[in-house]
Amino acid sequence: MHKDQLRLVNEVKKILYISTLSRTINSFLVPHIEKLINEGNVVDCACSIDEEADQNLANLGVRFFDVPFTRNPLHPENVKAFFDLMKIQNQFNYDIVHVHTPIAALYGRLLKLRFPKLKTIYTAHGFHFYKGAPLVNWGIYYPIEKVMARYTDTIITMNTEDYERAKRFKVKGTHLANGVGVKLASYRADLYDRNEVRRTLNLNEDDFVIIMIAEVNNNKNHKQMIEAVDILKQKGIHVQVICAGDGPLLERLKMELTERELEDRIHFLGNRDDITALITASDLGILMSYREGLPRNIMELMACRKPVIGTRIRGIRDLVEDKVSGFLVNVGDAAETAQRIEVLYRNRDFLEKIGSNAYESIKQYDVKQVIGQLMEIYGLNNQQNEQMFTKTIS
Known part of the structure; x- marks a missing residue:
């Protein structure tokens, strides 16, 4: 096999996007997934399907697994969702799970308990604990995030307050990105x-x-x-x-x-x-x-x-x-x-x-710049590129 072909094969990744609801993926993440696929990666999605998959993703062969998440973190249905995720990971052996939204992010990252080599990336669209948030939010969501940090390889935040908070969790890679991007x-x-x-x-x-x-x-x-x-x-x-x-x-x-x-x-x-x-x-x-x-x-x-x-x-x-x-x-x-x-x-x-x-x-x-940041975050082993292309504030 040609040297360049071998390098390309080695770089191809199997990625599972996990979100509580499918409309989150349809509304915000389609350009990201399209870019990953166009770069030769395999991407599938696991979520509670509340609307049909985006047509562009369907045409690209993205599989949507219907996983019964609910928004209550302690609801027993989420336990079933977690076991469904384990079955999916056991069958398809993804290299990376990229989790979005609090509930899906919780159970998606817990896959590391069973699959310790699995790389977990968590995009926090906005922590539920923030300056001025109700005490109940701090009592529930802050301890969850602090514990889950040990099962998180990379966390991506979208605003400076969340970024400063996330740094205290001591995740391996903590980044501030420009949201999900707009076209x-x-x-x-x-x-x-x-x-x-x-x-x-x-x-x-x-x-x-x-x-x-x-x-x-x-x-x-x-x-x-x-x-x-x-x-x-x-x-x-x-x-x-x-x-x-x-x-x-x-x-x-x-x-x-x-x-x-x-x-x-x-x-x-x-x-x-x-x-x-x-x-x-x-x-x-x-x-x-x-x-x-x-x-x-x-x-x-x-x-x-x-x-x-x-x-x-x-x-x-x-x-x-x-x-x-x-x-x-x-x-x-x-x-x-x-x-x-x-x-x-x-x-x-x-x-x-x-x-x-x-x-x-x-x-x-602009979404092109945001996707550029994301691509470099997926390549965290290259520290020089990481510093060039990700917006990380020290």
Whole structure:
């Protein structure tokens, strides 16, 4: 066999991606898996299948194993899931398992108990313990991660707070990567007529439009946005807000809009598949979350040259530089939020400038660069390349 062919064969790896739900893989990990396969590796997925496999992955021959994970870490169904994982590993003998989401990451890494030579890579999309997190989160999830560190070869974090925390676990390889990446080239505002999109939404051409892309739940904190708009209304400042997303608090918040007489200013659109068009029709993005890992919705806004007003929390402050690519406000501070909206409402030149800054700063999060980081992390034996291609902060 030719020397180069032998080297290629030796480098081919069999990799199992493990996630609690299949939609996590479909939504965030398809480009990563495609790259690994195109480099000659074999990649399969194990997860609880809540939606069909992405067609591109199916065409590439990726096998999806239906493993009955639940989100409760102590649920007995997860024990069955763990035994299913052991059967899969015993049958297919993967070199690497790459685990995502807390529950799948817990049981996926426990495979090392039975298969000690198995390499485990864990991508933490956002630890459930963080500054300001409920004590119950610290009581449950922090001890789990501390114990599981001994079964983890490599941990990949997405924000600086998680990275600093992960370093204390003394995992062999600890890295800070730029999230899962966004395809910047796919956010083509020039494909949409801004005013035409506004007309379909019953918005006027001269409206000041804010967009919030978020599931309607307690964590995303739509209430702070609503209170800020109410403050602006009292000052005679008319803004329009479009909210893309559905969730358990939708009906309650609609009632609040009625009580505050804001139905003509805040519009819940439900789940949408035309996010880029909606962003194009907007002037500004907003996200008021209590907790984030590294929010993709903010990346999407910045990729479309939109400034962002976000809460001053882990993940958001990694993406948004205050007064440069947007504004950071305190969680729960509706008055501050309203004031920052007013600044941009009254100064459209500044709005455009920080929108351009947002686009420039998000370039480092392009999926091609993120995948490049991932490829080097898979080759951890080469320390020189690791330092060149992974973003590791000492």
